[in-house]
Amino acid sequence: MYVGRHLRRREPPAMSGFLSPAANGAARLRELISQPEPVLAPGAYDALTARLVEQAGFPAVYMTGFGTAAALLGRPDVGLVTMSQMVDNARRIAQAVDVPVIADADTGYGNAINVVQTVREYERAGVAGIHIEDQVAPKRCGHMEGKHVIDSSEMAEKIRAAIEARRSPDFTIIARTDARAVEGMDGALRRGRLYREAGADMLFVEAPQSEDEVVAVARAFPDMPLFFNWLEGGKTPPISLARLKELGFRVIIFPLGVLFTVTKAVRSLLSRIREDGTPERAAGQMVSFHDFLQVVGLPEIRELEKRFASSRTT
Numbered sequence: 001m002y003v004g005r006h007l008r009r010r011e012p013p014a015m016s017g018f019l020s021p022a023a024n025g026a027a028r029l030r031e032l033i034s035q036p037e038p039v040l041a042p043g044a045y046d047a048l049t050a051r052l053v054e055q056a057g058f059p060a061v062y063m064t065g066f067g068t069a070a071a072l073l074g075r076p077d078v079g080l081v082t083m084s085q086m087v088d089n090a091r092r093i094a095q096a097v098d099v100p101v102i103a104d105a106d107t108g109y110g111n112a113i114n115v116v117q118t119v120r121e122y123e124r125a126g127v128a129g130i131h132i133e134d135q136v137a138p139k140r141c142g143h144m145e146g147k148h149v150i151d152s153s154e155m156a157e158k159i160r161a162a163i164e165a166r167r168s169p170d171f172t173i174i175a176r177t178d179a180r181a182v183e184g185m186d187g188a189l190r191r192g193r194l195y196r197e198a199g200a201d202m203l204f205v206e207a208p209q210s211e212d213e214v215v216a217v218a219r220a221f222p223d224m225p226l227f228f229n230w231l232e233g234g235k236t237p238p239i240s241l242a243r244l245k246e247l248g249f250r251v252i253i254f255p256l257g258v259l260f261t262v263t264k265a266v267r268s269l270l271s272r273i274r275e276d277g278t279p280e281r282a283a284g285q286m287v288s289f290h291d292f293l294q295v296v297g298l299p300e301i302r303e304l305e306k307r308f309a310s311s312r313t314t
Contacts, residue, residue, distance in 0.1 A: 026170035029100035032059050033172075033202075033225055034252045038241070043255035045071040046089070047096035051295060053258070054097040063093050063127070064122025064255040065104030066141050071259075083109035089123045102172070102251070105130035105237045107137045111154075112161035115225035119165040119173075129172025131204050131227065132158060132177065134191065142206040142288035143234035147181050152191045159198040174227055175200035178207070185213050189220045202227050202251065207235045214239060218247035225250040 041060040044050035045067030057135035066077040090103040108115035134149040134155035162173045175195035179188040205217045228249040272282040
C-alpha cells in the first residue's frame with residue numbers, strides 16, 4: 001500500500017446530494033488508489049457516457065480531453081478547447097455521477113499563474129483530480145506526431161503551483177510528461193524524477209512505445225503512484241491488466257473506447273436510415289425507450305416528485 005506524502009488517507013466529507021458535485025470524490029479517489037487493485041477508469045466525454053461508466057460498475061470516471069474536443073467541437077485534440085469549456089464539461093460529468101472523476105487539464109492553460117486558476121476551477125467543478133502535461137501550447141493528443149515540450153523546470157513550477165493552489169489536500173495532482181516522443185525514454189524518466197520532487201501525487205509517462213519501456217517506468221518509480229493510459233489504437237502496445245498490476249500501476253484509463261464504439265454505432269444506424277428510409281431494421285441494436293429512461297435516472301425524478309410534489313394539484 002502506498003502511504004506518506006502521496007496517498008495519506010483522510011476522512012471524506014459528507015455524501016453529495018442529487019445533481020451536485022461529489023464532495024467526497026477526492027478523498028474517495030485517494031482511498032481507491034491505496035487499495036491493492038488498480039483503479040480502472042474508462043473515458044467519458046459527457047454526462048451520459050459518465051453515467052454509463054458508473055452504471056457498468058467502474059469505481060471512477062476519466063474525462064477525456066480527446067473526447068471532449070470531439071463532442072463539443074467535432075474537432076481533433078489539438079488545443080482548440082478552452083479551459084472554461086473543459087471545466088464546464090468536467091462539472092457536468094461530476095454532477096452526473098457519484099464516483100470520483102479524474103479530468104484531463106491539458107497544459108494547465110498557461111504558465112504557473114494560470115495553473116493556479118485552472119486547479120481552483122476544476123476543484124470547484126467537483127472532480128477528484130487532474131493531470132497536467134508538459135507540452136508546448138497549443139498541445140495535441142499524446143499519441144499524435146509533432147509534439148513539443150516546455151523546459152522541465154517550467155513544468156516543475158507548474159506542479160508546485162498546482163499543489164499550492166488546491167483547497168483540499170486530497171485533490172490529486174497528476175504530472176504528465178510527453179517527453180518520450182521528444183527526448184526519448186531517458187528524458188521522460190529524468191522529467192518524471194523532477195516532477196516527483198516538485199510534489200506531484202502521481203506520475204503519468206505518456207505514450208511509451210513498448211512493454212520494455214512500460215517496465216522501465218515502473219522500475220524507475222517503485223515508490224510513486226503511477227498512471228497508465230491504455231489508449232485504444234495508440235502508440236503503447238496492449239498490456240494485460242495482470243501485468244500492469246504486477247508492475248504497480250495504480251490508475252489505468254481507457255480514454256477512447258466509448259467514443260470510438262459510439263461513433264461506429266451511429267455510423268451504422270445512419271447508414272441504415274439512409275438506405276431504408278427508417279431505422280426499423282436497426283431497432284435490435286438500440287436500447288429501448290424504457291431502458292434509456294432508466295439510464296438517465298427517471299426513477300430518481302419520480303421519487304423526488306413523490307417526496308416534494310405531493311401537494312401538487314392534478
